[in-house]
Amino acid sequence: MMAVNYKEELVGVFGFPVAENPTCVMQNAAFAAAHLFWRYLTVEVKPEDLPAAVAGARAMGWRGFNCTIPHKVAVIPLLDEVAPDAKLIGAVNTVRRDGDRFIGENTDGKGFMRGLREKLDPAGKRIVILGAGGAARAISVELALARAGEVIIVNRGYDRGAALAEHLRRNIGANAQFVHWARTYPVGVDVDVLVNATSIGLYPDVDALPDVSLDQARRNLLVCDVIPNPPNTPLIKLAASRGMATINGLAMLVYQGVIGFELWTGVKPDETVMKTALEQAFA
Ligand code: NDP
Secondary structure, three states: OOOOOOOOEEEEEEEOOOOOOHHHHHHHHHHHHOOOOEEEEEEEOOHHHHHHHHHHHHHOOOOEEEEOOOHHHHOHHHOOEEOHHHHHHOOOOEEEEEOOEEEEEOOHHHHHHHHHHOOOOOEOOEEEEEOOOHHHHHHHHHHHHOOEOEEEEEEOOHHHHHHHHHHHHHHHOOOEEEEEOOOOEEOOOOOOEEEEOOOOOOOOOOOOOOOEEOOOOOOOOEEEEOOOOOOOOHHHHHHHHOOOEEEOHHHHHHHHHHHHHHHHHOOOOOHHHHHHHHHHHHO
């Protein structure tokens, strides 16, 4: 007779406000496929209640959790340790438990990188990133750590964009530039990868297109979008109509979840199950 472990392991996401959460659907599908007696919960946590929520996760023996906006920065002082790249990003989206300690990680940029590496090695490449918010920061730090040849931050707000480029130069030694996005940005023929890391195109603004021109861009430009909802953004459609390779926002979302699953369980999940669950959640 086989011994059965009835203790259910818990992970989850602290978010605010919580709507239907595709990550929850994706992680629970992966636990079931791996025959793990684990459950991923979506928990609404107000900013002022975050310390109590983290203490509660400790008290209940949670194996870890995700944090969404607005908790990604505020959670840092509540943790026992923060991984070096999450420190450089300045935000934590994934927490894992090691014994009694909670360790902060950032899997957003790593998730993007896993999708990117399926298409090319970013080392030595010239990469334009639209945006300088949380997603752009996570992606640009990982690209700088991966020794991208040049990272060009193009942002509407001057201060945030200039500060991010300066951070990449000063703290990672990256070849990083800032371009103030005050008019149509022409993607040059020398650019290898274009990343939309703004919220332009996110539901409900599904017809919004970043103000860029691809007229001078090379035919084999790789165009990436972080927007997962809807995944087929106007930018992705424009690039595809010109025969360019594309990566949509589902790749980043799936892979950040895959990396989180691996960090929590020590087991590789069935990525196809996770992709299918996510696609169905956004269908
Ligand atoms: P932030 O609010 O931190 O940053 C938003 C960025 O978008 C800023 O750079 C902002 O510029 C820019 N922006 C917004 N609207 C416009 C506009 N109309 N014109 C020009 N620039 C604009 O958000 P995040 O970085 O956290 O998130 C950005 C997107 O990334 C979201 O849509 C989110 O869904 C997606 N995301 C996807 C993930 C995935 O796994 N696929 C993971 C994390 C995020 P400014 O500085 O001038 O305000």
